[in-house]
Amino acid sequence: MAISAAAVANRWTQRRRRAQELREAWPFSAEVLGFYGALLDAQEAAWSQARMDVPAPADVISYTRVRVLPAIFEATVRSGPSKLVQSLLERYEVADFESIAKAWLDGNELLPVERYIARAAVSPVLEALGTAAGALGSGPRGGRHCPSCGGRPQLSYFAASSEELLTPQRYLECERCATSWPYTRMTCAACGESRSMQLAVFTEEGVAQAGRGARVVRRQPAAADLGSEAAAPEPGSARFAHMRIDGCRSCSTYVLTVDLGGNGRAVPVVDELAALPLDLYAKEQGLRKITPNLMGF
Amino acid sequence: MATVSRRDFLKLTAIGAGAIGVSELGFDMAHAYEVRQQLRIAGATESHSICPYCAVGCSLIAYTRKNADGSTALLQIEGDPDSPVNEGRLCPKGATAMELANSNRRVEQPKYRAPGASDWQTVSWDFVLDKVAQHIKDSRDRTFVTKDHDGKVVNRCDGIAFAGGAAFSNEEGYFASKVLRSLGLVYLEQQARV
Ligand code: SF4
Ligand SMILES: [Zn+2]
Ligand SMILES: [Zn+2]
Numbered sequence: 001m002a003i004s005a006a007a008v009a010n011r012w013t014q015r016r017r018r019a020q021e022l023r024e025a026w027p028f029s030a031e032v033l034g035f036y037g038a039l040l041d042a043q044e045a046a047w048s049q050a051r052m053d054v055p056a057p058a059d060v061i062s063y064t065r066v067r068v069l070p071a072i073f074e075a076t077v078r079s080g081p082s083k084l085v086q087s088l089l090e091r092y093e094v095a096d097f098e099s100i101a102k103a104w105l106d107g108n109e110l111l112p113v114e115r116y117i118a119r120a121a122v123s124p125v126l127e128a129l130g131t132a133a134g135a136l137g138s139g140p141r142g143g144r145h146c147p148s149c150g151g152r153p154q155l156s157y158f159a160a161s162s163e164e165l166l167t168p169q170r171y172l173e174c175e176r177c178a179t180s181w182p183y184t185r186m187t188c189a190a191c192g193e194s195r196s197m198q199l200a201v202f203t204e205e206g207v208a209q210a211g212r213g214a215r216v217v218r219r220q221p222a223a224a225d226l227g228s229e230a231a232a233p234e235p236g237s238a239r240f241a242h243m244r245i246d247g248c249r250s251c252s253t254y255v256l257t258v259d260l261g262g263n264g265r266a267v268p269v270v271d272e273l274a275a276l277p278l279d280l281y282a283k284e285q286g287l288r289k290i291t292p293n294l295m296g297f
Numbered sequence: 298m299a300t301v302s303r304r305d306f307l308k309l310t311a312i313g314a315g316a317i318g319v320s321e322l323g324f325d326m327a328h329a330y331e332v333r334q335q336l337r338i339a340g341a342t343e344s345h346s347i348c349p350y351c352a353v354g355c356s357l358i359a360y361t362r363k364n365a366d367g368s369t370a371l372l373q374i375e376g377d378p379d380s381p382v383n384e385g386r387l388c389p390k391g392a393t394a395m396e397l398a399n400s401n402r403r404v405e406q407p408k409y410r411a412p413g414a415s416d417w418q419t420v421s422w423d424f425v426l427d428k429v430a431q432h433i434k435d436s437r438d439r440t441f442v443t444k445d446h447d448g449k450v451v452n453r454c455d456g457i458a459f460a461g462g463a464a465f466s467n468e469e470g471y472f473a474s475k476v477l478r479s480l481g482l483v484y485l486e487q488q489a490r491v
Contacts, residue, residue: 028328083323112321165392167358167376167385184379185358186343196344201360205337239336276329281338296322 011178012044018267022274026239029274031081032295036273038079042071043124050128057135061101064122069097072121087113097121105137105176107152112296119176119294126177133177142181144172144189151176152291153189153255156246157268160260168261173268175291188248189255190290202245202281204238242266243275247287254287273297341372348391349464351488355391356380371398397464433457437480458484 016037023033046068055063073092077085091113103110104118126133131148134141139150146152153172157180161168171180172189187194242262247254256275258268272293279289279297289297318327341360348355356377362370374395378385387394396403407425408417440456459477461470465487474485 028332031324081319081323081325083319085323116322163386165376165387165389167378167387169378169385185377186345186379196342199343201341201343202338203341205339239332245338276326277333277336278338280326280330280333281336292321295324296320 012040012047014267015270016040018265018270019274021265022270026274029276032276032297033270033274035079035081036270036295039072039075039120042075043120045071046121047124047128050125054129054132055125057129057132060122060125060129060133060136061098061105064101064125065097068121068125069117072117076117076120084113084116088117092117105149107137107139107150112292115292116294116296123176123178123294130177130179137176144183144192146172146174146177146179147181148179149174149177153183154291154293155268155272156183156189156255156257158257158259158261160264170257172255175293178269188251188253189246190253191248191251193248193250195250198249200245200247200249200285202247202278202285203243204240240275240278243271243278245278245282245285245287247282247285252287253290254282254285255290256282345377346374348387348394349397349466350390350394351463353382353388355383355387357387357391357394371395433480441481452481453483454481455483457482459486461485461487463488 019033019037019040023030023037046064049067050063053063053067073088076088080088091111097117100110100114101118101122104115104122110118126136126149134148137149137151139145141147141150144153151174154175155173157171157173159168159171169182170185172183173180183189184194186196186199188199193199242259244257244259245254246257256272256278258266258271260266260268263271273295276297282289318325318330320326339362341362344359344361346357346359348357356379357374358377359371360373362372364370374392376383376385376387376391406419407422409420409425409428410417436456437454440454442451442453442455445451457477457480459473459482461473465473470487477485
């Protein structure tokens with residue numbers, strides 16, 4: 001499954017574009033996205049470099065320490081929130097990084113700051129290596145784990161639909177290497193629970209509501225949405241019309257789902273980072289995210 | 298800016314282990330928290346169902362919500378992308394399955410148009426049941442065949458045909474065929490396809 005270099009490079013452009021868009025549309029996420037935008041530059045550079053260097057899987061961690069970490073570290077110190085910067089400066093020793101990165105790949109518990117630095121630096125390299133990164137990381141593959149590297153799902157999304165009467169497939173996206181893979185809609189992405197009564201979907205009111213022009217079928221993003229501001233949230237309408245919280249009462253976790261059919265401009269990884277109020281709500285419901293995202297939410 | 302009460306502060310601290318109103322990595326959560334307070338979020342349940350309209354038997358996902366009065370509201374229906382039958386697709390008829398439950402144009406009382414009349418009038422269920430029973434009896438009495446051309450006993454009713462609706466359940470279809478065959482009907486059909 002070869003993905004063209006241009007299509008993949010486009011991913012970074014899309015992320016940057018969406019981060020900029022949401023920073024303005026959702027001021028509550030401006031701090032997070034401002035920092036994310038600054039980090040994206042360092043991450044994309046690391047990704048391009050790693051695509052040329054193609055480090056062997058066994059060398060990925062040491063490669064990252066030498067070639068990627070300094071720029072990520074610098075971008076963080078320059079643009080990160082002061083608490084993160086302080087704890088990074090306090091804890092940071094170059095020698096430490098490799099064991100932290102190793103623990104992160106093994107899915108071990110880490111301090112938030114450790115999780116952040118491991119992920120910020122290693123993930124662009126994993127993303128560049130694609131399936132070759134599969135040799136890294138421990139644990140099972142497939143199903144509720146990334147088929148490539150075994151990572152957990154960071155988020156879930158519904159693909160955009162090509163036909164009006166077609167409900168598209170759900171995908172999960174890997175926390176580590178950004179691979180996505182198809183996954184059953186009505187099943188918990190953490191524990192596999194599939195009994196409806198145990199699974200709760202939370203949406204902002206007015207998103208799908210009986211009586212006032214409820215969506216009988218899936219809305220198709222108009223062609224115009226892809227190239228204009230048409231799909232930006234309109235004032236007064238639901239802010240998170242294209243997002244939902246997929247919660248599971250059996251394992252008390254949740255994952256945010258982005259519906260690309262509901263908003264053609266959304267970029268799942270960015271919208272997931274920015275939807276802070278939904279995270280606050282899910283936590284009030286006693287749910288914990290399957291795995292915290294890059295910014296610790 | 299909304300004031301944040303002490304209780305709200307306690308909630309905020311539960312979000313990140315860090316200082317008040319600040320996330321684990323140090324992001325200021327006050328604005329996000331304010332927006333959270335304005336959000337009206339409601340929970341829904343997804344259930345599997347099957348389109349009632351034809352024999353293809355497309356899989357549906359039905360979104361429902363419990364109302365405060367204990368009733369269940371049907372919010373949305375769409376094709377189930379994980380079903381091998383329809384892979385997320387619905388035909389235009391199935392895509393409006395929700396209207397079967399929710400349409401405000403649904404006729405809820407029986408209507409009767411007398412022979413020669415041009416208008417429908419609203420009548421009672423008793424009126425309709427009596428009327429239908431009387432018509433069935435009259436037609437059956439008039440057209441009942443006890444013996445065929447060769448003198449064989451057949452005891453059948455040639456004057457009535459029956460067409461079952463597409464939204465029939467198995468049980469309804471079984472019941473209808475038993476009742477109608479007991480009257481001697483042989484022309485039974487079921488609209489089991491689009
Ligand atoms: S009526 Fe349409 S949607 Fe329903 S089962 Fe038949 S083909 Fe499928
Ligand atoms: Zn992965
Ligand atoms: Zn679960």
